[in-house]
Amino acid sequence: MKKILVTRKLLKSNEEKLKKLFDVKLNPSDELYSQEKLIKMSEGCDGILSALTDKLDEKTIKSLPDSVKILSNFAVGFGNIDLNAASEKKMVVTNTPEVLTDATAEIGILLILGACRRVPEGIEGSKKGDWKWSADYLIGKQLTGTRLGILGMGRIGQKIGKVAKSLGMVIHYHNRSKLDSGKENGAIYHKTLESLMSVSDVLSVCCPASKETINLINKKTISLLPNGAIVTNVARGDIVDDDALIEALDSKKVSAVGLDVYKNEPKLNPGYLKHSRAFVLPHLGSATFETRTAMANLAIDNISEFFETGSCKNKVN
Numbered sequence: 070m071k072k073i074l075v076t077r078k079l080l081k082s083n084e085e086k087l088k089k090l091f092d093v094k095l096n097p098s099d100e101l102y103s104q105e106k107l108i109k110m111s112e113g114c115d116g117i118l119s120a121l122t123d124k125l126d127e128k129t130i131k132s133l134p135d136s137v138k139i140l141s142n143f144a145v146g147f148g149n150i151d152l153n154a155a156s157e158k159k160m161v162v163t164n165t166p167e168v169l170t171d172a173t174a175e176i177g178i179l180l181i182l183g184a185c186r187r188v189p190e191g192i193e194g195s196k197k198g199d200w201k202w203s204a205d206y207l208i209g210k211q212l213t214g215t216r217l218g219i220l221g222m223g224r225i226g227q228k229i230g231k232v233a234k235s236l237g238m239v240i241h242y243h244n245r246s247k248l249d250s251g252k253e254n255g256a257i258y259h260k261t262l263e264s265l266m267s268v269s270d271v272l273s274v275c276c277p278a279s280k281e282t283i284n285l286i287n288k289k290t291i292s293l294l295p296n297g298a299i300v301t302n303v304a305r306g307d308i309v310d311d312d313a314l315i316e317a318l319d320s321k322k323v324s325a326v327g328l329d330v331y332k333n334e335p336k337l338n339p340g341y342l343k344h345s346r347a348f349v350l351p352h353l354g355s356a357t358f359e360t361r362t363a364m365a366n367l368a369i370d371n372i373s374e375f376f377e378t379g380s381c382k383n384k385v386n
């Protein structure tokens with residue numbers, strides 16, 4: 070039986086499945102392992118079922134035992150893993166695409182609605198009981214007819230585009246490559262990010278975190294947005310320069326933000342907290358029972374497939 074280190078506590082049914090298939094080292098207290106502890110825990114293991122909270126950088130990967138042949142990441146994103154270092158060590162890295170697209174797109178739409186319709190201020194007003202209906206109370210931005218710019222029109226971006234279109238938004242997008250017309254579903258392609266920013270009344274960041282996308286949303290690109298634009302991010306915190314976005318909120322260049330992900334999670338840049346028009350969520354993208362179950366099952370199946378066939382369809386390196 071292959072020995073697998075599972076770095077985070079999973080749902081019960083997933084852990085039961087793991088126990089049937091492998092000799093598993095589970096983490097019942099869900100301790101957040103330091104890099105040193107993760108290296109120590111992986112001694113004697115053939116694979117690791119990792120999570121986005123594990124920073125598998127070059128130094129950590131180089132220090133992992135040679136017996137570890139697969140890093141099965143419990144996420145579609147793999148910005149937490151240095152792919153080159155893994156490849157150099159002949160370690161396969163896999164992810165969990167598709168199964169979390171719908172749940173994450175739901176949160177992407179929630180961020181757009183929450184930021185556009187001033188939900189944080191509405192919740193605060195309701196709880197304090199100090200509100201009264203009036204014609205101009207908490208006037209927000211209506212989605213109908215509003216342009217939505219999607220940065221990263223992949224699986225999640227396309228689903229957000231589809232739902233937003235049904236709500237009357239006009240969809241624009243930027244990817245490095247233009248999609249075929251079926252996947253575009255009427256959305257307008259922008260060859261450059263600069264061009265996309267200039268038409269984005271609402272921006273939805275949906276691209277992966279990578280060396281190319283770090284701080285892609287920065288002072289310069291934010292300056293290209295229409296005045297009073299709304300910025301949402303359902304992808305990864307590393308893509309946004311927080312100081313630049315907070316400065317844009319301060320100056321009202323950006324009128325509201327909707328964020329699910331942050332640099333240095335779980336710590337939010339405190340600059341966001343002083344803004345009543347910051348709609349902030351604690352990385353809830355894939356957090357439904359169905360999706361978390363399916364993600365873990367896929368991460369487990371990726372390990373089985375790799376040890377049975379020597380490869381895996383969800384290999385990313």
Ligand code: NAP
Pocket residue numbers: 145146147166167169170173220221222223224225226243244245246247275276277278281282303304305329330352353354355
């Ligand atoms: P995907 O299908 O691979 O889509 C990624 C899209 O980004 C592609 O269309 C890609 O198009 C584009 N892209 C990549 N690099 C780019 C660049 N440098 N400039 C512009 N566009 C670029 O991935 P997905 O399944 O939609 O997931 C997207 C991301 O969402 C994940 O990587 C993950 O970080 C994040 N996510 C977050 C949560 C959450 O809990 N909030 C949950 C799931 C996923 P081109 O290759 O043509 O550029």
